[in-house]
Every structure is written in C-alpha cells, then in structure tokens.
Amino acid sequence: MASGQETKVSRVFAVVNAHSGQADPERVIQTLRTHLAARDQDCEIHETREHEDLPSIVREAVRGGFDTIVAAGGDGTVSAVANGVVGSDARLAILPLGTTNVLARELGVPLDLEAACALISGPNGTAHIDGMKVGAFCYFTQVGVGVDALMIHDTSEVDKRRMGALAYVWTMTKNLVGYKPRRMTITADDRSVRTRSLQVLLANCGALGVSGLRWGPDVQVDDGRIDVCIFRPRSPLDYPRIAWNFLVGRHGQETRLTYLKASRSVLVQADEPLPVQGDGEIITQTPLTVEIIPRAVRVVVPAKIDDRQGQSRTR
Numbered sequence: 001m002a003s004g005q006e007t008k009v010s011r012v013f014a015v016v017n018a019h020s021g022q023a024d025p026e027r028v029i030q031t032l033r034t035h036l037a038a039r040d041q042d043c044e045i046h047e048t049r050e051h052e053d054l055p056s057i058v059r060e061a062v063r064g065g066f067d068t069i070v071a072a073g074g075d076g077t078v079s080a081v082a083n084g085v086v087g088s089d090a091r092l093a094i095l096p097l098g099t100t101n102v103l104a105r106e107l108g109v110p111l112d113l114e115a116a117c118a119l120i121s122g123p124n125g126t127a128h129i130d131g132m133k134v135g136a137f138c139y140f141t142q143v144g145v146g147v148d149a150l151m152i153h154d155t156s157e158v159d160k161r162r163m164g165a166l167a168y169v170w171t172m173t174k175n176l177v178g179y180k181p182r183r184m185t186i187t188a189d190d191r192s193v194r195t196r197s198l199q200v201l202l203a204n205c206g207a208l209g210v211s212g213l214r215w216g217p218d219v220q221v222d223d224g225r226i227d228v229c230i231f232r233p234r235s236p237l238d239y240p241r242i243a244w245n246f247l248v249g250r251h252g253q254e255t256r257l258t259y260l261k262a263s264r265s266v267l268v269q270a271d272e273p274l275p276v277q278g279d280g281e282i283i284t285q286t287p288l289t290v291e292i293i294p295r296a297v298r299v300v301v302p303a304k305i306d307d308r309q310g311q312s313r314t315r
Contacts, residue, residue, distance in 0.1 A: 010041070010067055010068075011041075011042070011065055011066045011067050011068070012036060012041060012042065012043040012044070012066065012068045012069075012070060012093075012120070013043075013044050013046065013058070013061040013066035013068070013069050013070070014029070014032060014043055014044070014045050014046065014069075014070035014072060014095075015046050015048060015054065015057075015058065015069070015070065015071055015072065015073070015077065015081050016028055016029060016045060016046070016047050016048065016072040016073070016095075017047075017048045017072060017073030017074070017077040017097065018047055018048065019048075020072070020073035020074045020077060020097040020098050023072075023097040023113070025047065027113070028072055028095065028097065028113065029045055031113055031114060031117050032070065032072070032095065032117045032120070034117075035114075035117040035118055035120065035121040036117075036120070036121050038121065039121045039122060041121060043070075044061075044066070046061075048073070048077070054077075054080040054081060054083075054084065055080060055081075055083040055084040055137075056084070057084065058080075058081050058083070058084025058085060059084045059088075061084070062084065062085065062088045062090045066090065067089070067090050067091065068090065068091050068093050068120070068300065069081060069084065069085050069090055069091070069092055069093065070093045070094075070095055070120060071092060071093070071094055071095065072095035072097055073095075073097050073098060074096075074097060074098020074099060074100070074101065074280065075098055075100060075101065075102050075103060075141060075279045075280040076098070076279060076280055076281045077097075077098070078092075078094055078096075078098075078103055078104075078140070078279070079138075079139055079140060079141075079278070079279035079280075079281070082131075082138065082140055082296075082297050083137055083138055085297050085298070086131060086138055086293070086296050086297055087296070089298070090298070091126060091298045091299060091300050092297050092298065092299045092300065093119075093120045093299070093300040094107070094109045094116070094299070094300070095113070095116050095117065095120070096109060096110075096111050096116060098280075100280065102141045102142070102205055102207050102279075102280070103129075103140055103141050103205060103221075103279075104116075105207050106141070106205040106206065106207045106221055107127060107129075107221070107299060107301045108301060108302050109300075109301065109302070119300065119301075119302060120300060123303055124300050124301065124302065124303055125300075125301050125302065125303035126298050126299065126300065126301065127221075127222060127298070127299045127301045128222055128295040128297070128298055128299075129204075129221045129222055129295070129296065129297050129299055130204055130221060130222060130223070130224060130225075130226070130292060130293060130294050130295065130296055131204070131292075131293035131296030131297065132202060132204055132226060132266075132278070132290045132291075132292060132293070133290065133291040133292075133293050134276075134278060134283060134284065134288065134289070134290055134291075135284070137278075137283070138293060138296055138297075139204075139278035139279045139283075140204055140205070140221070140279060140296075140297070141204060141205040141207075141279050141280070142201055142202060142203050142204065142205060142215070142277075142278075142279070143201075143202040143276065143277065143278045143279075143283075143288070143290060144199065144200065144201045144202070144276070144277045144278075145184070145199070145200045145201075145268050145270065145274050145275075145276050145286055145288060146182070146197065146198055146199035146200055146201075146231070146274065147198060147199050148199060148201065148277055149274070149275040149276055149277040149282060150275065181196040181197050181198045181232065182196065182197060182198075182270050182271065182272065182274060183195075183196050183270065183271040184196070184197050184200060184268060184269060184270045184271070184286075185267075185268075185269045186200055186228060186230060186260065186266070186267070186268050186269075187266065187267040187268075187269075188226075188228050188260035188261065188262035188265075188266050189261075189262045189263060189264050189265065189266075191260060193230065193258060193260065195230065195232055195258070196232065197230050197231060197232055198231045198232070199229075199230075199231040200228065200229070200230050200231075200268055201215060201228070201229040201231075202226050202227075202228055202229075202266055202290060203215040203216065203219045203226065203227045203228075203229060204219075204221055204226055205219065205221050206219030206220070206221075215227065215229050216229060216259060222295070224263055224292070224294040224295070225261050225262065225263045225292070226261070226262045226263075226266060226290070226292050227259060227260075227261055228259065228260040228261070228262060228266055229257065229258075229259060230257070230258040230259075230260070231257055232257070232258065262292060263292055263294075264291070264292055265289065265290060265291050265292065266288075266289075266290040266292075267287065267288070267289050267290075268286055268287065268288040268290075269286060269287045269288075270286040270287070273285045273286055274286045276288050
C-alpha cells in the first residue's frame with residue numbers, strides 16, 4: 001500500500017481544528033513548524049472556523065501548488081480535508097488530535113504529536129485509500145445506519161472532552177436498552193438482503209474505534225471494496241455472544257452477523273427513516289446510497305514493509 005521510498009515534501013498547507021480533543025492548537029502549530037523547518041520545509045496554517053467550506057479551501061490550496069495537506073484534528077476534520085484532496089496529486093497527512101482517530105490507527109500514523117509531525121516532515125511513504133461517496137462527499141472509515149449513528153448523535157461534546165472514548169461506550173450502552181432491530185433492505189452491487197437489523201455498517205477501515213477490535217478479518221482500506229456488516233440479533237441475549245466472537249476474532253462463526261462485499265455501490269433502505277453517520281458525524285438519513293471510489297486519496301504513511309502487491313506498505 002505504501003511506497004518504500006521517501007517522498008519529498010515541498011509545500012505544506014495545514015488545517016488545524018482547535019476544538020479537536022484536548023490538544024493545544026498553539027503547541028500543535030509550533031511543533032509542526034519546528035519539524036518542517038528542520039528539513040527546510042515551510043508551512044501555511046489555516047485554523048478552522050464554524051460553517052466554513054473546508055473542502056473548497058483545501059481544493060484552492062491544492063490548485064495553488066501545495067503538495068501536502070495536513071489535517072490536524074479528529075476523524076471529522078480528516079474527512080473534510082480529504083475531500084479537498086480527492087482526485088488530485090496532493091497527499092493527505094494526518095495529525096491525529098481527535099477522540100478515536102480511526103483512520104490514523106488503521107494506517108499506522110503515530111498518535112503522539114511529535115512522532116506524527118516527524119512522519120509528515122519525512123521520511124515517509126504514500127498509501128492510496130478508497131472512498132465511500134454519499135452525494136457529493138466522500139467518507140473514508142465507516143458509514144453506519146443503526147445504533148452507532150444514534151450513539152454519535154446522542155454523545156455530547158462535553159462528554160467527549162470529559163470522558164474521551166468512554167463517552168461513546170456509555171451512550172451506546174444506553175441506546176441498546178430497549179432498541180429494537182429495524183426492518184431494512186441492503187443491496188451490495190447486485191445482491192440484496194431483506195432483514196431486521198440492529199446495525200448496518202459499511203466498513204472501509206477495519207478498526208473498531210479505540211478498542212483494538214476489528215469489524216471483520218478482511219476489511220482493508222485499499223482493496224477497492226467495501227465490507228457491509230449486518231448485525232441481526234434476535235434479542236439482547238445475543239449481544240454477549242456477538243461481542244465475544246468479535247473479541248476473539250471469530251467473525252465468520254457468528255450466525256447473527258452477515259457480510260456482503262461491494263466494489264461499485266451500496267443501497268440501504270429502511271421501513272422508517274433512520275440517521276446515518278459517516279466518519280463519526282451525522283450526515284443524512286435513510287435511504288442511503290453509497291458509491292465506492294477506489295484509490296480516492298493519496299495519504300502520508302510510515303514507509304516500508306512489503307505489500308501484497310510487491311510494493312511496500314505500512315503493515
């Protein structure tokens with residue numbers, strides 16, 4: 001997935017979300033500038049503001065000749081910045097400041113500020129990751145319908161700052177109590193499934209938050225496919241078994257879990273409108289149509305390690 005050769009960074013445009021996690025934006029900016037200056041690289045900084053069109057700002061920077069676009073923030077910031085890079089020759093660099101940092105974890109990007117800045121300044125490699133397009137916007141980790149969207153919708157910023165990732169766990173637990181599976185039709189390419197589901201998850205990244213668990217054994221961010229995970233518990237009594245099978249990696253042996261794969265598109269229809277989350281943000285409601293965009297974005301990653309295609313990758 002990644003190039004084993006160092007890629008020279010020449011012009012850097014950094015988008016810094018001062019409200020991500022508990023990071024000090026001044027320290028983030030100074031640390032990034034210090035690492036880049038040590039390798040004779042300059043950096044233009046843009047601090048985010050409410051209600052701005054971040055993808056358009058990034059696209060303008062790319063047109064202006066910036067070849068590395070840094071997203072300093074959580075998964076939502078990374079997603080917005082990445083949309084300005086889609087289809088261009090510029091590379092996305094992630095400076096993870098959020099609560100879960102799913103894409104950074106998946107790509108092996110360091111969560112430590114100093115180490116992440118050192119990776120951006122180089123040496124580093126390049127990965128090509130797929131995208132999931134909903135309307136005019138691409139998402140890069142997961143798109144979900146069900147309890148995960150309710151969890152994200154109901155978790156306050158105050159709780160996230162106070163409890164970190166545990167805030168999501170607490171909200172998820174509350175939402176599961178009394179939540180009944182909804183009748184849905186899921187179409188992945190040419191295959192359709194009609195079922196009652198607690199959760200439908202379109203996974204481009206395999207990482208399940210900060211737990212160390214994965215949505216499935218074969219979920220890859222660069223394989224040109226989306227894995228559709230359909231959770232079909234009959235009752236709350238099924239939850240402990242499903243959780244155990246996830247914990248020990250026996251996804252394929254779980255009878256109440258169905259996997260579909262799609263390389264073109266996914267359609268999720270529900271008998272009643274349900275919220276949809278993309279990359280950790282509420283984005284729309286059902287019906288949901290997703291187009292798969294292979295190799296949508298080039299991303300800065302740790303260099304090295306042989307890849308399954310004979311190149312090198314980060315894992």
